Amino acid sequence: MSMKRFVVFAVVALVLTTTVLAAPVVVDFVDGDAHVLAGGSWKRLDFDDKLDSAQSVKLGAGAILELRSQAGSTVTIAAPGTYLVDSLFKPKTEASAVATVAGKLEKLAKGGKQDATVAGVRGSEAVVAKETMWAGGTIEADEAFAEADVAFKGGDHGSAWSLYMESLELYLEASDPTGAARAAYSASLAAIAGGSGAKALASLRAASAEDAGALRGSYALALATLSARYGATADAKALLNTAITAGWFDDPTSLADAKSLLSGL
Numbered sequence: 001m002s003m004k005r006f007v008v009f010a011v012v013a014l015v016l017t018t019t020v021l022a023a024p025v026v027v028d029f030v031d032g033d034a035h036v037l038a039g040g041s042w043k044r045l046d047f048d049d050k051l052d053s054a055q056s057v058k059l060g061a062g063a064i065l066e067l068r069s070q071a072g073s074t075v076t077i078a079a080p081g082t083y084l085v086d087s088l089f090k091p092k093t094e095a096s097a098v099a100t101v102a103g104k105l106e107k108l109a110k111g112g113k114q115d116a117t118v119a120g121v122r123g124s125e126a127v128v129a130k131e132t133m134w135a136g137g138t139i140e141a142d143e144a145f146a147e148a149d150v151a152f153k154g155g156d157h158g159s160a161w162s163l164y165m166e167s168l169e170l171y172l173e174a175s176d177p178t179g180a181a182r183a184a185y186s187a188s189l190a191a192i193a194g195g196s197g198a199k200a201l202a203s204l205r206a207a208s209a210e211d212a213g214a215l216r217g218s219y220a221l222a223l224a225t226l227s228a229r230y231g232a233t234a235d236a237k238a239l240l241n242t243a244i245t246a247g248w249f250d251d252p253t254s255l256a257d258a259k260s261l262l263s264g265l
Contacts, residue, residue, distance in 0.1 A: 023053045025085055028068045029076075029198040031205075033060030053086040062205070064230070066198035076198040079231035094229065097264030101225045101257050109192035141170035141179055148186065157194030161187050161203070168206055181212035185219050188226075201226040209239065209248070217249040221258055233265050240265075 027049040035042040036049070037056045045057065045065065059065055059080050066076045067085065075088045094102075148163035164187035171179035184207035191199035204226065209219040220243040228236040240262040249255035 023086075024070045025051050025053055026068045027051075027065070028074060029066035029196060029202070030064070031198070031202040032063030034058070034063045034065045051085065053089065054084075056082055056084050058082045064198050064202050064205075066196060074195075076201070076230045078198075078201055078227065079233075095264045097260045098225060098228050101221065101261050102229055104257070105222055105225055106192055109189040138171065138174045138176050138179065141167045141174060141176065141183070144170055145179075145183055145186070148183075148190070152186070152190050152193075157190045160190040161194060161196075161199055164190055165203065165206070168203075172207075177208065177211035178213050181207040181209070181219060182215060183207070185212060185215055185222065188222055197226060197230065201230060209243065217243065217251060217254050217258075220248055221254055221261070224258070224261060228261065228265055237262065237265050 027045050027047055030045050030047060034045045035058045036045055036051050037043075037058070038051070042058060051057075053069070057065060057067075057077075059077060061080050063080070064076065064078045066074055067088065068074045069089055073089065077083060077088060144163055144167035148160045148167060151157075151163055152160035164183050168180050168183035168187065171177070171183055184203050187203035187206075188200040191197070191203055201223075204219065204223040209216055209223055212219040220239055224236040224239045224243075227233070227239070240258055243249065244255070244258055244262070249258050
C-alpha cells in the first residue's frame with residue numbers, strides 16, 4: 001500500500017471511529033446560562049435539546065446542567081467552565097465525605113419528607129421578614145405547599161417538586177422569605193427522591209439558607225453537599241464556613257457532618 005493511500009485510509013478510519021464514539025445526549029434540566037458548541041458557534045441550551053458526546057458545553061456563573069445519555073445515565077455540572085460532554089460521563093471517584101453526607105440526604109428524601117413544625121420554622125427569632133408580608137399571597141402559598149406535601153407522600157415526586165416551586169414563588173411574592181426557604185428545602189427533597197440532583201440544587205439556590213429558620217442547618221448542609229457533588233466546591237466551602245461560624249448546626253450529628261464535609265473539600 002502506498003503512503004498516500006495509507007494516509008487517506010487512516011484519515012477515513014479516524015473519522016469513522018469518531019462518528020461511532022459520538023453518542024446521543026439529551027438535556028434533562030438546565031438553569032441559567034448554558035451553551036453547546038455547534039457549527040463553530042455557541043448555542044443556548046434548553047430542555048430536551050439533543051447533542052452528542054463529542055460536543056462541548058459551556059456554563060456561566062450560577063448555571064446548572066443535567067445531561068442524560070442514551071444508556072440512561074445522568075450527569076450534573078454546576079460550576080462555570082467549558083466541558084467535553086464525553087468526559088463528563090467518564091467514571092469519577094467522589095470524595096468520601098461528600099458521598100457519605102449525600103447518602104444521608106438521599107435516605108431522608110426517599111424515606112419521605114419529614115414534616116417541619118411551621119411555628120418552629122417560620123416563627124424563628126433569627127428570621128426577619130424583609131418587607132411587609134402579604135397575607136393573601138401567603139395563604140395561596142400555603143395551599144400550594146399543602147398540595148405538594150400530598151403529592152410527595154403519595155410518591156408523585158415530579159408533581160411535588162413543581163408544586164413546591166410554585167409555592168416558593170408565591171411566598172417570595174408575599175414577602176415571606178422563610179416560607180420560600182421551607183418550600184425550597186422541601187422541593188430539593190422531592191427532586192432527590194425523583195432522581196434529579198440538578199433540580200434539587202436549583203431549588204436550594206432559589207432561596208436562602210439564612211432565611212430558613214429552624215431548617216438553616218439542614219438547608220445549608222444539603223446545599224453545600226450538592227454544590228460540592230456537582231463541582232461548585234468554592235460555594236460549598238463558603239457556605240459551610242458561614243454556617244459553622246454562625247452556629248446554624250444545633251444538632252451534633254449535623255455539625256459533625258458539616259465539619260467532615262468541609263475538611264474533605
